[in-house]
Amino acid sequence: MFRTRITTVAAVLLSATIIAVPALAQTAAPAPEPKKSRLTLTREKIKEMRAKWKANRPKLKACRAEVKKKGLTGDDRWFFISGCMEKA
Incomplete structure (x- = not known):
């Protein structure tokens, strides 16, 4: 009884996979070139801030x-450090 259930489940999964693979292959379209993500811009901003801050190490510390x-x-x-570094 248990073997029958496992065989049936395996057959269903196999048939679903066989049906789904050609459908995925047909819908593949060339993707447009991605824009710069906000994450990249954030990293760039942080790098700029750190470069400025390293000029005044005691204050940064x-x-x-x-x-x-x-x-x-x-x-x-980051926002706190930015505000702290801008204070006179």
Whole structure:
């Protein structure tokens, strides 16, 4: 009984795969060239900010210490450091 169920399930999965593969091959169209993602722009922005900040290492070290004390992570961390570095 158990063998029959397994065989039936395997046959159904195999037939579904055989039917689905040609359908996928027919619908493939050339994709347009992707635009720059926001993630790439964000990384570029972060690289620019870090390059500016490295010119003033003592201040950057102090800002990072504040971030660590406050426990900020992710975007909050970057925004805080950015604001901290712009302060006089």
